[in-house]
Structure formats: structure tokens, C-alpha cells
Amino acid sequence: MKMLSKKATCKSHGQDSSYFLGWQEYEKNPFDPIRNQSGIIQMGLAENQLSFDLLESWIARNQEISGFKKTGGSIFRELALFQDYHGLPAFKKELVEYMSEIRQNKVKFDPNKVVLTAGATSANETLMFCLAEPGEAFLIPTPYYPGFDRDLKWRTGVEIIPVHCHSSNDFRITASSLEEAYKQAQNLHLKVKGIFITNPSNPLGTTFTLNELNLIINFAINENIHIVNDEIYTGTVFDSPRFVGIIEALKIRKFDPKRASIWSRVHVVSSLSKDLGLPGFRIGMIYSNNDTLIAAATKMSSFGLISSQSQFLLSKILADKKFIRNYVKENRRRLKNRHKMLVSGLKKVGIPCLKSNSGLFCWVDMRSLLKSDTFEAEMNLWREMIGEYLLNVSPGSSCHCVEPGWFRVCFANMAKETLEIAVGRIQALVNSRALQLMIN
Amino acid sequence: MTISIIATCDSGGQNSSYFVGLQEYEKNPYDEINNPDGIIQMGLAENQLSFDLLETWLTENPDASRFKRNGESIFRELALFQDYHGLPAFKNALVRFMSEIRGNKVSFDPNKLVLTAGATSANETLIFCLADPGDAFLLPTPYYPGFDRDLKWRTGVEIVPIQCTSSNGFKITAPALEEAFQLVQTCNLKVKGILVTNPSNPLGKTLTWNELNLLVNFISINGIHLISDEIYSGTVFNSPRFVSIMEVLDKKSSVNTGIRNRVHVVYSLSKDLGLPGFRVGAIYSNDPTIVSAATKMSSFGLVSSQTQSLLSEMLSDKKFTKHYVVENKKRLKSRHAVLVRGLKMAGISCLESNSGLFCWVDARHLLRSRTFEAEMELWKKILCDIQLNISPGSSCHCVEPGWFRICFANMSEETLNLAIQRIKTFVDTISLGKGSNGFYHNSRTKSVGNWGFRLSYSHGCER
Numbered sequence: 085m086k087m088l089s090k091k092a093t094c095k096s097h098g099q100d101s102s103y104f105l106g107w108q109e110y111e112k113n114p115f116d117p118i119r120n121q122s123g124i125i126q127m128g129l130a131e132n133q134l135s136f137d138l139l140e141s142w143i144a145r146n147q148e149i150s151g152f153k154k155t156g157g158s159i160f161r162e163l164a165l166f167q168d169y170h171g172l173p174a175f176k177k178e179l180v181e182y183m184s185e186i187r188q189n190k191v192k193f194d195p196n197k198v199v200l201t202a203g204a205t206s207a208n209e210t211l212m213f214c215l216a217e218p219g220e221a222f223l224i225p226t227p228y229y230p231g232f233d234r235d236l237k238w239r240t241g242v243e244i245i246p247v248h249c250h251s252s253n254d255f256r257i258t259a260s261s262l263e264e265a266y267k268q269a270q271n272l273h274l275k276v277k278g279i280f281i282t283n284p285s286n287p288l289g290t291t292f293t294l295n296e297l298n299l300i301i302n303f304a305i306n307e308n309i310h311i312v313n314d315e316i317y318t319g320t321v322f323d324s325p326r327f328v329g330i331i332e333a334l335k336i337r338k339f340d341p342k343r344a345s346i347w348s349r350v351h352v353v354s355s356l357s358k359d360l361g362l363p364g365f366r367i368g369m370i371y372s373n374n375d376t377l378i379a380a381a382t383k384m385s386s387f388g389l390i391s392s393q394s395q396f397l398l399s400k401i402l403a404d405k406k407f408i409r410n411y412v413k414e415n416r417r418r419l420k421n422r423h424k425m426l427v428s429g430l431k432k433v434g435i436p437c438l439k440s441n442s443g444l445f446c447w448v449d450m451r452s453l454l455k456s457d458t459f460e461a462e463m464n465l466w467r468e469m470i471g472e473y474l475l476n477v478s479p480g481s482s483c484h485c486v487e488p489g490w491f492r493v494c495f496a497n498m499a500k501e502t503l504e505i506a507v508g509r510i511q512a513l514v515n516s517r518a519l520q521l522m523i524n
Numbered sequence: 525m526t527i528s529i530i531a532t533c534d535s536g537g538q539n540s541s542y543f544v545g546l547q548e549y550e551k552n553p554y555d556e557i558n559n560p561d562g563i564i565q566m567g568l569a570e571n572q573l574s575f576d577l578l579e580t581w582l583t584e585n586p587d588a589s590r591f592k593r594n595g596e597s598i599f600r601e602l603a604l605f606q607d608y609h610g611l612p613a614f615k616n617a618l619v620r621f622m623s624e625i626r627g628n629k630v631s632f633d634p635n636k637l638v639l640t641a642g643a644t645s646a647n648e649t650l651i652f653c654l655a656d657p658g659d660a661f662l663l664p665t666p667y668y669p670g671f672d673r674d675l676k677w678r679t680g681v682e683i684v685p686i687q688c689t690s691s692n693g694f695k696i697t698a699p700a701l702e703e704a705f706q707l708v709q710t711c712n713l714k715v716k717g718i719l720v721t722n723p724s725n726p727l728g729k730t731l732t733w734n735e736l737n738l739l740v741n742f743i744s745i746n747g748i749h750l751i752s753d754e755i756y757s758g759t760v761f762n763s764p765r766f767v768s769i770m771e772v773l774d775k776k777s778s779v780n781t782g783i784r785n786r787v788h789v790v791y792s793l794s795k796d797l798g799l800p801g802f803r804v805g806a807i808y809s810n811d812p813t814i815v816s817a818a819t820k821m822s823s824f825g826l827v828s829s830q831t832q833s834l835l836s837e838m839l840s841d842k843k844f845t846k847h848y849v850v851e852n853k854k855r856l857k858s859r860h861a862v863l864v865r866g867l868k869m870a871g872i873s874c875l876e877s878n879s880g881l882f883c884w885v886d887a888r889h890l891l892r893s894r895t896f897e898a899e900m901e902l903w904k905k906i907l908c909d910i911q912l913n914i915s916p917g918s919s920c921h922c923v924e925p926g927w928f929r930i931c932f933a934n935m936s937e938e939t940l941n942l943a944i945q946r947i948k949t950f951v952d953t954i955s956l957g958k959g960s961n962g963f964y965h966n967s968r969t970k971s972v973g974n975w976g977f978r979l980s981y982s983h984g985c986e987r
Contacts, residue, residue, distance in 0.1 A: 087749075087786070089716075092653040092817035136600045143591055143599055150590040152582065160582060161575045166801040167642075167794075202641050202803075203606075206824045213678055214531040218657075239652055239678070239821070357606075364605040364829030366641075380531035384678070387645045388825035392801030397830065 091239055102466060103128065103230035103482040110476040117502060125506045128476040130286065130444045131497040132320065132361035134418040138411050139360070142401060149400045152393075159396065166392040169385050171200040175395040178402035179369065183354060186319045186412060191331045193371060199381040200395070202366040202388035204316050204355035205235050210384045211351055211370060212240040214377055215310050216277040221245050222312070223265045223279040225257050227447075227483035227490070229286045236280070245269045245276070248486045251449070254438060255288055257281075257296045262303050278310030278349070279303065284317040284327065287483050287492035288447045289423075289440030291321060297333040301346065310349040319359020319412065322420035323441035331371075341373060348374040356398065358444065359415065365394040419444070419496060422503065426495040429507035433514040444496040448477075451489030453517055462488040473509045530678060541903060542567065542669040542919040548984050549913045554939065564943045567913040569725065569881045570934040571759065571798035573855040577848050578797070581838060588837035591830075598833065605829040608822050610639040614836035618806065621839045622791060625758045625849060630770045632808060638818040639832070641803040641825035643755050643792035647674045647719075649821045650788055650807055653814050654749050655681045655716040661751075662704045662718045664688050664696050666884075666920035666927070668725045675719070684708050684715070687923050690886070693875060694727055696720070696735045701742050717749030717786070718742070723756040723766065726920050726929035727884045728860075728877030730760060736772045740783065749786045758796025758849065761857035762878035770808075785811035793835065795881065796852065802831045856881070856933060859940065863932040866944030870951040881933040885914075888926030890954060899925040908985035910946045 106128050115123035143150060152160040166172060173195070180193035201207040216222065218241025224232065225247040236242055247265040249255040262279075269276045279300060283292045304311045313330040321327045328336075330350055341347045352371040357363035367390055370381050402408060426446055427437050438447040454461040459481050466479040480490035495503055526532070545567050554562035582589060591599040605611060612634070619632035640646040655661065657680025663671065664686040676683055686704040688694040701718075708715045718739060722731040731739075743750045752769040760766040769787055773779050789808040794800035804827055807818050839845060863883055864874050875884040891898040896918050903916040906928075917927035932940055 087654075087747075088811075088813060088817070089653055089656050089659075091656075092813060131604060133600070133604070136603065139603070140597055140599050144597070147586075147590050151586055152589060158579060158582075160579055161572075164575065164578070164799045164801050165570060165572070167803070202825050202828075203823075209824050214527050217528055234820070234823070239824075362603045364603050366606070366826050366828050374527070376532065377527055380527065383673070386673070387648055387678075388641050389803050391641075391803050391828035391831040393831050393834070394828040 101230055101233070101482050102463070102479055106466070106470060106476040106478065109470050113474075115474070115502065115505075117499065121505075122474065124470060124474045124476050125502060125509070126476050126497065127494045127506060128478045128492070129497050130358070130494050131363065132358055132415070132419070132444050133497050134361075134422060135411065135415045136361060138407075138414060139362075139401070142404070142407055146400065150397060152396075163392040163396050166395075167389060169200075169382050169389060171198070171390070172392060172395040172399060174403075175399035176200065178399050181405075182402045182408060183318075183371075185408065186359065187327065187329055187332065191329065191335065193331075197371055197373060197378055199370040199372075199378060199385050200390050201368040201370060201385050202390055203357065203363070204314065204353050204368040205231070206366075206385075206388035207353045207355070207368040207370045208232070208235045208312075208314065209240060210381050210388075211312055211353065212236050212242045213384060214380050215312070215351075216240065216242045218242065219274070220277045221269050221272075221274040222277060223247050223262070223269070225249050225255075225261075225281060227255070227287050227480055227485035227492075229282060230478070230482045232280075242277075243272075243274055244280075245272075245274065246484055247279070251438075251487055251490075254290070255285075255447075256293070257299060259299055259303075262299065266307065276307065276309055278312055280312045280314070282314040282316070283329065284315075284321060284442035286317060286443060287445060287478065287480075288438055289443035289445055290438065290447075291325060291327050291442055293325070294328055294333060294336070297328065297330060298337070301330075301333060301337065304349060305346050308349075310351065312351050312353065314353045316353065316355045316358050317443050318354065319415070320419055320444060321442040322416045322423060325441065327442070348372075348377075351377065359412075362398075365398070366390060367394060367398060422495045422500075425500070425503060426493065426507065429504075430510060433511045435510070435514060445492050445494040448491045448493050449489065450491050451487075453514065454489045457488055459488045465489075466491070469513065473513050475506055475509055540669055540672075540919050541900070541916050544984060545903075545907055545913040545915065548907055551984075552911075554911070556936075556939065561911065563907065563911045563913050564939060564946075565913050565934060566931045566943060567915045567929075568934050569795070569931050570800065571795055571852075571856075571881050572934050573798075573859060574848065574852045575798060577851060578799075578838075581841070581844050585837060585841070589834050591833075602829040602833050605832075606826065608639075608819050608826060610637070610827070611829060611832040611836060613840070614832040615639065617836045617839035620842075621845055622757075622808075624845060625766075625796065626768050626771065627765060630768055630774065632770075636808055636810060636815055638807040638809075638815060638822055639827045640805040640807060640818075640822050641827055642794065642800070643753065643790050643805040644670070644674050645803075645822075645825035646790045646792070646805040646807045647671070647751070647753065648679065649818050649825075650751055650790065650814075651675050651679045651681050652821060653817050654751075655679065657681065658713065659716045660684050660708050660713040661716060662686050662701070662708070664694075664700075664720060664724075666694070666726050666917055666922035666929075668721060669915070669919045669921075671719070681716075682713055684713070685921055685923075686718075690875075690924055690927075693729070694724075694884075695732065696738060698738055698742075701738065705742075705746065715746070715748055717751060719751040719753065721753040721755070722769065723754075723760060723879035725756060725880060726882060726915065726917075727875060728880035728882055729875065729884075730764060730766050730879055732764070733767060733772070736767060736769060737776070739769070740772055740776060740779065740787075743786060744778070744783045747786075749788065751788050751790060753790040755790065755792045756795050756880050757791070758852070759856055759881060760879040761853040761860065764878065766879070781810075785809075785814075788814065796849075799835075802835070803827060804831060804835060859932045859937070862937065862940055863930065863944065866941070867930075867947065870944070870948040872947070872951065882929050882931040885928045885930050886926065887928050888924070890951070891926050894925055896925045902926075903928070904985070906950070910950050912943055912946060
């Protein structure tokens, strides 16, 4: 008899993809500015390490809060026992105000419509469990975050149908690409339950235009499907155009929340892992106007609750409005500078990036470095970058991009000096290519 | 466009009395000063007896919770740490602690440990790894009501009960195992394994060597898995001493790698350390494929690095853990005795138990009739009229009506004594209305003190 489940033995965890393999290579030989200057520089991890000093000084100024102290005593016992899946009320209150703040207060969120989860990873999977049966499908624009292959499909049995986007129009979603994807689902006899977008986009680093959002809203209304919006990178928007999320887009259309059914089919996911740079604390959330969904997702969150210790700490940090306002502003400034550093460094050697205003990475056009316009050539270039130039970047194919030659390169997860070295290595690669061409 | 079937179904039995009782309590919770007539919560298996020990440790070790190690800030390191292999220092400390509470009779390899956000997550993850939708797991009854949700809801796996009865103190027997196994086969379901909770919830007893050997032999013959949820292993306060399934495997000569790889342990710090809010659970398995798959799955419920760091410091403090384990046991033993004694004085006996945070109470003689309907009637009366939230045996799938789980470690001793007093008064009332056949007679007109008899047939208590 088969001893283990299909899930335990299959490959749908997607961890054989280059995204994870590159990570493994990095682990074997990690760059260190002092101890291992010939190591691999990690540019495949979308982390924000730019503003820790701000958080660290807050922690230092508020030691007693980490130490479970509150006015008049200790909050330890209360927190130790608190496992209510409705979440710490004080934390939810501060979280929704923070969500508003990073949306320039254009939208207000109701804490009763929030479900807390152990990271966005958990939020996204939970939403799939709640919105689709095994075998049903969600449409996702390409390129997309490689982790979705695991997070959305593995244990849920849900299928992903790509909505292909192209560089010809800067990878924007079009009505025809949506239609094509929907038809593809029908050909495969798959029922489409919804569309899943990441806005701001990973790996593109761009925010959706109001046009795109309206296209998606219209499509979802016509086909009577859900819209899941992973807005995890909202706090990383460092340049214009300003971020417009799906809730704001619905407001602009003046759909009546009490009457228009689309309101009950729009769901937002967020997390503190990217803007606050706290992936270790596992803080994610689902936001929805659909009461049935909220009720079900709340119960499901039992499988991935946030440590009350972390809920408490974050409730205090987010409650410090002065600190948060300053953090958001300063963090944006630093992200903008880092982004500029990478873009200009690459531009110097004739490598363009997709014009972007958010995220912790650039979507880099390395098509000119490919020996042929194929994914095989892309993989060869990727291997060359890891093996010879000691850079772990994410190849577009791992993000399901339809065009070979694009790479996601992260810029916020390393020291400035390290980024300079990394840019230097890319420049060396480009120059060596140019030399080869000349010789040939 | 609807949402999914599992999202709209009776999500794992959350309309059961177990959860209804919790809800009623929330509406009218007892408070010594503000609400002395409120409902006393005796349905929540929490350990609130030893917080002072933890709080003292925190006061003496302030850096542990303040992101400092050796005077240096480790905030950045922790904030970024999301490796699903877990914080090495924490895993090392945890396996050492797990060994300690097993009297160092077993040792654990941190590389075989998978961290999860609580035992709830660990159990579900293990089921995802071991069974496909439609497969079955055997569970001895009575069992923790939450399993109906945790093991079945999203996994699509079925639970088939192994019926245990009071005739032998609810021990697992070979015939009961066989019967359950046969039943599944006739339903054309595939049995993937057995899940036991040891020490048992709700019985409060540790499994005997006999029972453990029986289980190992059974899974060996039938080629299935065994999950041992040992979440209460740190709450054993009396003999016989706790014997982990891992210890049995070590001692049996007939155990080969094949069998060893099919035995998995689940643990958590929610019961002995009393930290359910921190969401710290673990899966332990000798099968590398399971460890690998479960590790990836733990992405959906990782333990906060902030919490891992704090607890790695605490559990590495051997002097502290030694003192904590001994003192905690002493307090549990004493509390248990208070409840048992108090119930005895009211003419109510408990199943003899040596662990857990509750007693398995025999209230069969208080039933109007030996039916589950009568059990529900009694439960409602106790909830709404005596204002005590206890868990009826039916919510734990017990086959015999009249048993209740009553928790004793989640309140102060004064509150426990008050609860006992309420029970005693109630029983005295019943004796007054008793007929010659010994069963309680329904007497709507009788009222005693503040507790006028009100029988409610709705879901909650009428107000």
C-alpha cells in the first residue's frame, strides 16, 4: 500500500524550480563582505533590509514593551493564554489604521473584516481553500511570484491558468489576454473561480493602472468570479504613480457596498513582511466584505495563528503614529535611492529595467545577453550568473514569463556596498559578452 | 458565485456543545468581583497554575524577550528569520526539554523535528502528509472534539472511532482495534493510521505499556501509521510514569526501520508551559520523506521567530526547566486532588487519572435515563442553571452517556472550590427529588436558592 499521501510525495510544492535551486546554491557559498568576498550575492530574495535601524531604535526606546510590560504590571499571562482566532483587538485596530496610512488614507478598513494569519503565505492558501474546490481554477497574470505554485495549488488542489502579459505593452493586463486565459480554462474543462493579482506586482515592481483594475473588475462582474488582491508590497511604493488598490478602485466606480455583489467577491491579502521587513514574525491578513468568507477564514486561521507575543509588539509599534509616519516616509526614500542605484548601474552597460515605482526588485531586460531567444539560453545565462559571476537572480521562466531573457533582481536585501559589488559583477558579465562578440 | 463547500459546511462541528458552551461562557463569564454569579469556565484545558514561575524567569532574564543576546541586538536577525527549518538554537532546546519531560528515557534528533504554529497545525499537516482525501484514521474514543475539525476539515480524511468503554477504564483493546479496522474495510475506506493522544484527552490517563505494545503490533501487522499526540506529556503528576511511544519502539526488539518510520509524535508548549497564545507546536518523525514534506508545509504556519528566540533561551536554562517541571507537577497534582475530593463528597466519582488538566467525571447516576438526550439535558442544566461550562462526553464521541470532562487548572483555587460548591448544592437538590429508582426526576417547579430550574431546548441558555 502507498504509505504516504500524494501531496507528500508529489512535486507540487514547486521547490524544484530554479527559484529555490538558486537559493540553495547561495546557501552553499554565501557572500560576506569580510569573510567571503568571493561568495554568491543573494539577489533572489525579496526582503527589505533598508530600514531596520529605525525599528531597532524604536525597540531600544521601548524595551519594556518587548518585556511584556504594560501600565501597572505585566501582560505576559494574558498574552500567553490568548489564542482567540479573532485576533488581539488592539492589534487589528492598529493594523487597519496602518493599512489606511500606506494607502494615503483613501480607504478605511473595518477591523471586523480582517482575518489574521501566519504570513501572507497562509492567507493566500486559506483564501483558495475558501473560494475554490479542488480542480477549479484561478487566473493569474504572468510573470508571477514562483511561490504561488506551492501556496495556491499544493494542498488545495486548485489550478492556476496564466494570463500572459508581454513586454510589448510593459506587461500590462489587456482585455484580450483575460479572454484568452478564460477560453484556455474552458478548453481544459476547468471552472474559473476567480482572478488573482499581486498589486504592486511581484516581479515587475509596477503598480496597476486604474485602467487595468477596471478591466479586471469588469471581467469579474461579467464572469461572476472573485478577485483576490495580494497587496503585500503596498508599503514599498517609492515613486509615482501613486498606489491605487482594488478597494479604492471599487469606491471610485461608486459601486454600492450594500447592493453591488462584486463587493462580496473582492478580497485583499497583506502582510508586514515587505514594508516593515519582518518576515520572521509571520504577520499576514485577509480583508473581505464577504461575511461568510470571513467566518470560514477565521476558523481556518486556527491552522496558522499569529503568536500573541508578536501581535502585542506590533500593536505597540503601529500605535506609535509619529514613528510610523516617519518610518513610511524614510523607508520610501531609501527604497527609491536603492532602486536608482541598480537601474543606473545597469543602464551604464546598456541593460534596461522595466520602468517601476515599487517593490524590492527590478524586472531586468537581459534579452541582449542571450545566445538565442530561448528559455534554454535563459537557463544557461542564469547558470553562468550563479557559477561564474556569483549572483543569485531569479530567471523569468521561474516566474512563468512567456518571453525568455527577463530576470528579477532584488536590491533591498543587502548593504549598499554589496549592491555596488553586484552591479560591478553584472557589468563585468556584459563587458565580457561584448568582448566575445567583438572577437567573434 | 458561491464560496467553497468546505467554507460553507458545518466547519468541523463548530456547532457542537463543546463550542456552544464556550460561547455561552463568553456571554456571561464568571468574575470574582464583577460577576460572581457568572459561568465558571471548566471546559478549557489550559494550565494557568505556574505562570509565576515563567514570569520570574522573564524578570531575571530580561534580554531574552528584548531581542538581545550577550548584550547585542539580534532584532534584525530574528526579523528576517523565516527559514522553515526553524531556529537551530530553539530546536535544540526543545528536543532537550522533550527528553527531560520523558525522564530522559528517550532522546530526540533536532533534524527530525518540524516546527508548526501549535499542535493544531502539526496534526493537520501530518494528516495531509499521510493520507489522501477519503482515507481514514482510527481514533480511540472519547477524543478531543477539536480533532473533528483539525484532522478532517480541509484534508478530506475520515475519522473512524475505536470504541472504548468504562468496563475496563476506557483502555484500548485488541478487539476494539480489530472491530474498527474491519468496519472501515466494509465501508471501502482505506485506513492510513491510528492517532492516539497520550496522555489522553479527555481521560487524563497515560497509556499503559500493554496498550502501547498493542498499538505497535497492530500497525506493524497492518502496515499503517501511528500518530502519538503527546501534548500533555509534561502534565503527568502521578504514577504510573509517562511512557512515550518512542520509548516503546526503542525497547521492542522486533521494531525495524519500516515500523519506526511509521510512528510520529506531535508536541506543543501549550499545555505544560501554558503558552497556547505563542503557537508553538512540533512534529517528530523518523521518516525523512515526512520530515521533508512537513517542513515545506510548515510554511503555512511557521512559529514567530520572536517567540522561537525567547523560548530557546528559556528552555536552554536547565536549572529553570528542572525546577519548573517538578513544581508544575506538584501544583497539578494538588489541584487534581481538590477536584476529585470535592466531587467525591458530592457522591460523584472520577476515572482514576494521573495526568492532564481535567478529570473524566462519572455523572451517569445523575441522568434521567441512560441516553445522550438525558446527558444533553444535564449538560444544559449545569451550564445554564448551575453556571458551569463543562464538556459532555458526547462532544468527545464517548459511547456511554453520562461522562463529562471537567477542567481544573485554568482558574484559581477559590474559583474551583466555588464550582465544587455549586455542584454539591445541585446534587443535594437532586437527591431531594430522587425517586426510588435512583434517577433524577424532572421537577420544573422546584427551585433552590438562586438557581430556579429552567430547561432550555434552544442552543444556548435563554435569558
